[in-house]
Structures are given as C-alpha cells and as structure tokens.
C-alpha cells in the first residue's frame with residue numbers, strides 16, 4: 001500500500017529523505033498578511049474575501065477545523081509562489097519500476113535540473129520506492145482565482161460527483177467557445193461536453209482554465225460514451241493532441257491545481273480519477289500516450 005498524499009503531514013514531510021531542505025525553505029517562505037477575526041466571521045467568508053481557499057487558510061494557521069474566535073489573529077497566505085509551493089510539496093511521487101529521473105521530470109512538466117534541485121539529488125540515480133517531490137507548480141501563480149469565484153456562487157452537487165475524468169481535445173486548436181459550438185452542432189443541447197477546459201496558449205491562454213456551463217449549472221457531462229458515467233463524472237479536458245505532443249508545463253500546473261482544489265476544497269473527498277481510455281467500454285486512446293497518466297495516478301489514487 002502506498003501512502004496517500006493526505007497522510008503527508010508537515011512532520012512526515014520534513015522527515016522524508018531528501019526533501020528536508022526544500023520543505024523547510026517552503027514553510028519559511030510562506031509570505032502572509034494578518035487578519036483579526038471579527039464578530040460574524042466564518043473561515044469560509046474570510047477565505048473568500050482574500051481569494052484563498054479554506055484549506056489554504058487552515059494550513060496557514062495550522063487549524064484542523066473551521067472553528068475560529070472573535071479577536072483571533074489569522075495569517076492570510078499570499079497567493080504567490082509560496083502558497084502553491086506548499087501545495088506541491090504535499091505531493092510526493094513514489095518511484096516505480098522502470099522510472100528514470102528524465103521520465104519523471106518530463107511527466108511533471110519540469111526539467112531534470114528542477115527535479116534534482118527540489119530533492120537535493122547530486123546524481124541521476126533513483127531507486128524504486130524512493131519518494132520524490134515533484135515541484136510542478138512551484139513558481140506558478142494561482143490559476144484558480146476565477147474558478148473559485150465562479151464556484152462560490154453556485155451550490156455544488158457534492159454527493160453527485162463520483163469521479164474525475166481527464167481528456168485531451170485531440171486537436172491543437174480550440175477553446176471553450178469553439179468546442180461549445182462544435183458540440184452543439186453535434187446535437188448536444190447543453191453545449192461544451194466538459195466541465196472544465198485547460199488552454200494551451202493558442203486559442204486561449206496557456207494553462208487558462210475555462211469554466212463550462214455544465215459546471216456552473218452542475219449538469220451531467222457529455223464527455224463519455226456511457227450516459228450512466230456522464231451522470232457522475234466531472235470532465236476536465238486539456239486542449240491538444242497528446243498522441244503527438246505533451247501537455248505544456250502550465251497546462252499540467254492548471255490541471256493539478258484544479259484536481260487538488262476539487263478534491264480538497266469543493267468535494268472534500270477523494271474520488272476516483274481516470275483517464276478517458278481507462279473507463280470500461282469507452283474505446284478511445286484519449287487522453288493520448290504523452291499525457292502523464294501514470295504520474296497523475298500516483299498523485300490521485
């Protein structure tokens with residue numbers, strides 16, 4: 001059995017081989033501003049007002065629950081690199097048979113140098129079972145601000161969503177508007193088949209998360225062949241043909257931020273993660289052989 005990322009507390013993180021320096025540096029870096037709790041405040045409202053998630057706010061203040069008191073001083077985490085670095089530091093990757101440093105780096109959209117620095121490695125030698133930190137989202141700004149704001153206005157059907165399925169669009173062009181039109185032409189009255197679309201810098205921003213109306217209206221997806229699966233699966237699509245090219249570093253950063261926010265803050269449960277082709281009866285190569293599906297399973301299973 002493999003430890004889940006939730007089991008990695010700060011203490012465990014600091015104790016883990018090879019990442020001590022990184023973890024200490026990250027925790028020391030976390031820039032923050034202060035806020036004094038007033039009457040009527042809830043953790044959720046304070047988080048929302050400062051554009052951070054409640055989980056981030058809890059982490060910044062070492063709170064285990066939502067209980068706060070009037071007059072209590074809270075650290076409001078900054079939205080920059082420090083916050084996201086902490087998030088990524090909580091995502092250890094367990095080296096598997098056949099892994100190489102180059103392969104792991106590529107799969108996480110970082111360079112071998114970045115991976116070695118993050119783990120204080122002096123050589124390229126790694127061993128099976130070793131824990132590596134994969135700082136895919138270090139130095140990447142928060143890509144979720146607008147997604148959080150849009151989601152704060154709706155009632156998420158938490159109990160309904162049982163899995164998150166990742167897709168590629170299979171073409172290098174397109175954005176939410178264009179795919180929405182295409183899907184309507186194909187007879188989908190709810191338009192864009194996915195709940196979220198992550199751009200590649202051509203027709204929308206690189207790593208830009210576009211929110212589909214199926215998310216804001218909490219409607220079933222149209223991204224799977226099976227109607228039953230569509231009822232309970234959140235669909236995230238990355239623009240690109242990942243049979244031919246890899247997703248960009250920013251697309252992967254956006255994807256991991258979105259995944260972690262959905263599981264940790266929105267649904268507050270660990271739900272099944274799958275690549276489209278892994279679902280029974282779907283007969284597809286989606287999301288393409290160059291999408292780092294194994295690395296994502298290591299993070300989210």
Ligand SMILES: [Zn+2]
Nearest residue numbers: 167168276286
């Ligand atoms: Zn697909």
